[in-house]
Amino acid sequence: MDAGADRSTSGEAPLLEVEDVTLQYKTKQHLVTATYRVGFRVYRGDRFVLLGPSGCGKSTLLKGVAGFLRPVEGRIRLNGNLVQRPGPDRMMVFQEFDQLLPWKTVTQNVAFPLLASKRCQSKEAEERALSYIARVKLLEFRDVYPHMLSGGMKQRVAIARAMAMEPDILLMDEPFAALDALTRRKMQEELLQLWSDIRFTVLFVTHSIEEAIIVGNRILVLSPHPGQVKAELNSEHGHATAGDREFLALQQRIHRMLFAEAVEDTRVRV
């Protein structure tokens, strides 16, 4: 709610600054306000989670950061530069499995953005692609077309593709939501492992409280219709501490925040 509250203790400049952003999109009949004056700051190395029920504009917010949507009010800055259009410095991992290009093999898919953005020559791009494919443990499937992969493997390729670009920030829009529970857990573990290996910055959207606590180190809780910031919390939990008393307490706390709407609405907001 007030951006002054989350100033970094070390005085380091934030990587991503979202200041009082209002986002609107048009449907056939309506102009929908998805978020209303949302602000937050993401620092280098953060695993920043946007959490909220459906309709809180968290995916729209991510699209705003990605540059697919212009804010009607407020500013989004990455490294101090205003975000105005989509670009390869913010790589997006989508929820849908069809985000891979079906006409390219796994390696070609991972190498394609490197080539399309003219960041690498073809040989260098392939080498880099292979090293990231190895990181997500898909080396033996490198010459396979996406339609032959399972859902979890496709998401791993999408993550490798995004990370191979070595973007300033990785944007993940409920990347594991369409996976089965066992695969989802495995993917979360792998994501955390990758993070501790190479320390990327990720902005992660989810509607699962548990996933937010496990994946994130900082959680932005949003309220719906339109999306507004309700709280920003810290989490130091992973799979190892899932089910701990503190974990459960945090889970309860967020749960109450999200589902105590009736009480919240009576309160006057400034």
Place this chain on the structure above:
Amino acid sequence: MKTIERTLPVPPTRPEFERAIADARNVGEIVRPLSIWERVTNITAVRRLSLLVLLAVIWQVYSSWLDNPLLFPTFSEVVRSFWHDLVNGELIARTGVSLKVLLLGYAAGIAIAAVLTTFAVSTRIGTDLLSTLTSMFNPLPAIALLPLALLWFGLGNPSLIFVLIHSVLWPVSLNTHSGFLGVSETLRMAGHNYGLAGIRFVLRILVPAAFPSILTGLKVGWAFAWRTLIAAELVFGVSSGSGGLGWYIFENRNELEIANVFAGLFTVMVIGLVVESVVFRTIEAHTVRKWGMQR
């Protein structure tokens, strides 16, 4: 009335157990090679060839029973005159003339369609233009434009190419454009995310993603082009000295060489079969099938 006695179902308590998994080698047949019959009938070419043979046999039997070579010659007769004109080079020459014009018109039509659909997919006014033009001109038979084309371009290849472009352009544009519209939002966003825009976006994302529809458009366009060409040649026949296949059919009908008329039609069909089963099939196998977009 007595109270109905209802007992809530209680599932019985069962003991837990764990089991060792049987060795897969003892299970028996897990992978079995297909029988020869299954493997042979799995080959598309074999199934299609046997269909063709069946059709030829039906033709032969019916025409022998009819016994009227003037109206409906037998299959063997048609094959004989087909072979005769093939060997003396006449059919090949005629086909060559037709194919040259056909390919010119086809290529020009596709090129114009590419420009039109790229324009349509990048601007709203382009979309309006394409859909208006398509709904106006697509129902118009190319042959109906032939008299006009003859007035404008004279007797000869230019007017043939004009009507060919007309017959190819609309189905190809229509299919390509609807294919572009069907490309999923996720793929579009992924493309923009890489920094692709404009013509690079169309070529590297939209065209491959819409390839199944584009291919359908190309096939329909090819068939329309053939129909138009043969019909146009039948109507105004010979151009610049040597006529094409349509003219060959027309000439032989005038001379009541009905078997040769059939041989001409037969040639069109054979070319159609070859183009479909060799050219388009190869393209399909290396693109949409390999990518899992089509079975």
